[in-house]
């Protein structure tokens with residue numbers, strides 16, 4: 527049986543990819559700082575207690591696995607200091623054990639001055655500190671692929687999904703008395719790129735199943751949903767059957783407090799992503815997989831628990847259906 531070590535399994539990409547791998551017959555092991563935080567839907571998997579920053583912990587947890595799913599994401603106040611060292615540790619272990627490492631990349635490496643359409647060979651030219659760190663992480667992975675590891679980078683837009691961790695969707699879609707409120711951090715007509723986490727996780731699982739056919743450093747992009755806030759509001763309304771009011775994200779009120787509010791600080795640094803479109807072309811992914819997983823947006827919002835229902839229950843549904 528194929529087996530995967532998932533680092534950063536408590537939510538987000540790690541949680542969803544672990545669930546998608548289990549649904550397709552993989553054995554999954556987790557490396558967790560707090561094993562008690564293992565989500566209920568993963569109960570019964572192997573859990574190693576330890577830190578992604580410790581090479582001994584990662585090496586011990588990776589013994590006997592085929593792949594490492596790297597989903598660890600230190601919170602924003604600590605991201606600058608911890609993101610690269612955590613990935614460096616996993617990359618070093620993948621090198622020495624000759625493992626495949628899958629990494630969820632973001633769109634912060636692109637410069638909107640370069641246009642709005644980016645294919646897999648577009649130049650990486652980050653315009654923010656976060657973006658420069660992301661670029662360093664990807665460079666580290668490229669190096670790992672020359673030193674014995676195999677690497678799959680899957681670049682996506684902002685996550686939509688139950689337990690989407692650092693994703694924006696939960697912060698922007700809110701139930702109110704008569705329906706829903708959708709906050710838009712940029713102009714309501716801005717076309718933003720979103721990615722349904724269950725679809726991303728299934729895509730990662732499909733790529734891992736074909737890892738032997740891929741180059742040592744395989745870079746893919748996932749187009750996801752490219753929609754304005756008007757279209758997102760329409761999808762929320764369709765999914766819930768309720769009215770949706772669009773409101774500007776209250777940036778001004780948050781700015782004075784931004785040093786203490788991670789979302790506001792991130793918005794200050796990454797605000798351009800809500801003004802300029804980043805279209806991630808996915809030709810390579812389409813040429814590699816027979817079919818790229820895609821859920822209609824209203825269904826994705828419901829399964830995510832963003833409109834009606836709860837995320838925990840829906841997380842089970844989304845994978846049980848495909849198992």
Ligand SMILES: NC(=O)c1ccc[n+]([C@@H]2O[C@H](COP(=O)([O-])OP(=O)(O)OC[C@H]3O[C@@H](n4cnc5c(N)ncnc54)[C@H](OP(=O)(O)O)[C@@H]3O)[C@@H](O)[C@H]2O)c1
Nearest residue numbers: 534535536537538539598599600630631684685691692693
């Ligand atoms: N969120 C998005 O919209 C989005 C979009 C595109 C790409 N990405 C990329 O996807 C990756 C994962 O993001 P995510 O949103 O899925 O992450 P997340 O949900 O915010 O966090 C994932 C996991 O990271 C672990 N973690 C938290 N603090 C940590 C720390 N200090 N040190 C080590 N691990 C820590 C936790 O797992 P344990 O408790 O099990 O350790 C947590 O469950 C990131 O590299 C991000 O750039 C995210």
